[in-house]
Amino acid sequence: MPEEAGGLADLGALPLTTKDELRATVTPENPVGAHLCAAREEIVRIYSTSGTTGAPSYIPLTAGDLDNWVTGSARSYAASGIRRGQHIVSTYNAGPFVAGAALGSFDRLGLTHIPVGTGNTERLVKAIGALRPEAAVLTPSYAAYLAENFDLRESSVERVLVAGEPGGGEPAFRATLEEGWGAKVTEAMGIGDIGVSLWGECEEQDGMHLGARGFVHAELIEPETGAARELQDGAEGELVLTHLRHRAAPLFRFRTRDHVVVRTSPCPCGRTGPRIRCVGRTDDMLIVRGVNVFPAAVREVVSAFAPAVSGNILVKPGAPGVKQEPPLPVAVELARDASLDQSLAAAIADRLREILVVRARVELVPWGTLRRSEYKSQLVERDA
Ligand SMILES: [Zn+2]
Secondary structure (H helix, E strand, C coil): HHHHCCCHHHHCCCCCEEHHHHHHCCCCCCCCCCCCCCCCCHEEEECCCCCCCCCCCEEEEEHHHHHHHHHHHHHHCCCCCCCCCCEEEECCCCCCCCCHHHHHHHCCCCCCEEEEECHHHHHHHHHHHHHHCCEEEHHHHHHHHHHHCCCCCCCCCCCECCCCCCCCCCCHHHHHHHHHHHEEEEEEEECCCCEEEEEECCCCCCEEECCCCCCCEEECCCCCCEEECCCCCCCCEEEEECCCCCCCCCCCCEEEEEEEECCCCCCCCCCCCCCCEEEEEEEHHHEEEEEEHHHHHHHHHHEEEEECCEEEEEEEECCCCEEEECEEEEEEEEECCCCCCCHHHHHHHHHHHHHHHEEEEEECCCCCCCCCCCCCCCCCCCCC
C-alpha cells in the first residue's frame, strides 16, 4: 500500500532511477526494459526517443496513458493563452517521437491545427502567410532562425510557443524572439520517458506550470549527490519525476537530467503549484574551476549585447569531460552588419565573469559563421 511506504512526502528516502539503468534491462525478449508493466495487447502506441545520448529507447503507452499525456499537454499549452477557434501551425514531425502526442492536444483544445513538419521553411512561411494562424509551435532555435531570415513582425502570429530545448524562457533570448516575431513567446517542456509537454508557461512568462499535475509528481535533487532538495521559491537543482497514474512503463524518481530553477510564489494567472525554468541539461553542464556553467546561460548573457551580436554562440571546451580550466573559449557571432570591435569582446567577457562567475576567452566571429538549426541548437563543440 502506498500509505505504508510513507506517501509522496517520503519519496526522497527511496532510490532514484536513471536512463542508463533502464537501458541496462533491455533484452531481445523485452525491448522496452524491466519497467514494462502492461501486457502487449494493452499497448496502443510505442514511441521512440531520438537517442541523442545513445541507442533509441521505446516508450509504450496504454490508451489511458495516451489520454493522460494529451490532457497534461493540453493544460500546458492552454496556459499560454491560446484558445478554441484559433489556428496553430506546428513544425514537429509526428513521426516516431513523443512530440507527436503533443499534437493531439491541439485537437483537444479545439484549435485548428496546421501541421507543417520539420525542415521545410518555405512551406512554413507560405502557410503562415496564406492561412494566417494566430500561433506557431517550434523549437526556440528554429524560432530564432526564422526571425533572423524573415520579416515576421507583421505576420498573423501573436503567440510563439517554444519547446524541445532549453532557452525559450531566458529573458534576453526571449526578448530577441519577441521582437523578431512581434509576438508573445511562452515555453513548454516535457521528457520522453515521462510525458510530452508536462510543463507549460502562462501569460505571466514567469516559469512553466506543471500541466501534468496529478499524473506526475515533481521533486528536486542536488545533481552531484542525489540528495533531495526542498521544492521552495528560488531552489535550483535537477528535476526528478515520478509517474502517478502511468501503466505501460511507469517510472519512479526518474532523473530527467534537466537542471531547473523553481518558483513557488503565487502566480497572478491563478494556477497553483510550483513552476520551473529549465537552465540547461545536466549533460551540457561544464564545471570551470568549481563553478557550474550551462551553455544556455552563456547564450543568455551574450544575447543581452544585441543588436551588436546575433545571439548565436558556441562554447568550445579545451579539455575532454566536464571539468574545465579557465579561460573557457566562447565564440560569439556578430550581428549581420556589425563591424569587428575588440572592446565588445572584452565587455562580453567582463559580463560573463560578473554574472556567471566564469573567466571566458571571447572570440568574435562574423555573422553567418555559426551553424543554425531548424531543430535544436548545438551550443557546445568539442574537438573530435
Ligand atoms: Zn501562471
